[in-house]
Amino acid sequence: MSNPQQLRYSKEHEWLSVGADGEAGVATVGITAHAADALGDVVFVQLPEVGDTVTAGETCGELESTKSVSDLYSPASGEITEVNQDVVDDPALVNSAPFEGGWLFKVKLSEEPEDLLTADEYTAFANGN
């Protein structure tokens, strides 16, 4: 699956979409198809709670798959405004629609995220892994 051009990406394989739903300064976060493929079937997600403060590059949850558990890193700093209850109820969405229905949480940015990659940069980074 190709990485959507309009998104930005972290080296921990999260994607971030700023203002996608028209809300200025709020970013939607998920994991990439590359990460979902590497994990295998995701069976449990633990997300931050609405109102939590997250910090770029720090863990804010867990993704559990058949073979392993992985930390979820926040690609940006700010306050959680929404979590995707659908993905909590049906973690397989992370595998089936990582860039769409499998989004994880929304964060009101406290600062402009730094060190994010463009789709092309991320594709090159992920393929080198």
Next chain:
Amino acid sequence: MTESPAGGGAAPRKTALDAKHRALGATMTDFAGWDMPLRYGSEREEHLAVRSRAGLFDLSHMGEITLTGPQAGALLDHALVGNLSKLAVGRARYTMICDADGGILDDLIVYRLADEEYMVVANAANAQTVLDALRERQDDPATGERFGADVRDDRDAYALLAVQGPEAVGILRKLTDMDLDGLKYYAGQRDMVAGRSALVARTGYTGEDGFELFVSPDDALAVWEAVSAAGADAGLVPCGLSCRDTLRLEAGMPLYGHELSTGLTPFDAGLGRVVKFEKETNEGRFVGREALEAAKERARSAPPRKLVGLVATGRRVARAGYPVVAVADGTVIGEVTSGAPSPTLGKPIAMAYLDPGYAEAGTEGVAVDIRGSHEPFDVVALPFYKRG
């Protein structure tokens, strides 16, 4: 099957089906020094296919060792804990090889192919250890004599394919004239499959009916393609090692390096039944006998931790090495040896060694320390899944 990191950093070995796996888009993994398919698509779908239809596995990492000669059976009686000289030709046995202290070096399946021919199948990571031990044990220290049997490393002589699931017998029937209904569980014999010579065994590691096909690496691709084509209508899918692990876990089957180790005797692992003290060969002597007699007595007088099943009431997965604790006071009462989300049960399951006081099915107040959080689990009898 053993889970262990590859040794020495050497490039992992590739099976005869490597190009096929890549063409199928498999995610590969380094497993005991072999580059093996982990999964082709969704491991959950592969798991459910084996439970409901059929799956095709490449298990060529398994280690085959052939013993031939008039005393092949007597050598195996001496070297292993089982009574292999009494095994009927065409039958197979689950057994173990122990060190002199009774510690488990590996768990094995032994096939008697002819009066004077046996095949031992060892876990990939332990195959060299087993081979070395069998060769060392060719000399009987009690008599100073050498057993009249050759030990041959046949790891490169075979590729191993497994067809597992309720549809396996129907699929295989399309490819062979042999009497599959007459081939009982834990039986194996040579015949033609898809026009190629194969040792066809009714064995597996999934908890389903199924077959393992030991073939020449030169024939592996042809047999793989023939089974795939014959199974297409029945819904057979290629399956990786990831679902093999969840299938065997649901079936309560031990995995060396998890439930079994050199630190445990068969009695500690609840598998004392594989140790046969009544052997007619070598005046009943075998490697580890004295230690195993003591282990048997110890298991009776001071029961060790017992291997049990755990089923999560929540959704977090207990993994190997996690402590099992008493909810009441947080005391450590055991350790998880294997754990995974169970596709069949729809909940996380685990195997764990528990203190005897907590090991009864239905015991309340048991939790697993999952990265600092005590998550409640139900203690259940093994297996989690038994085919209907």
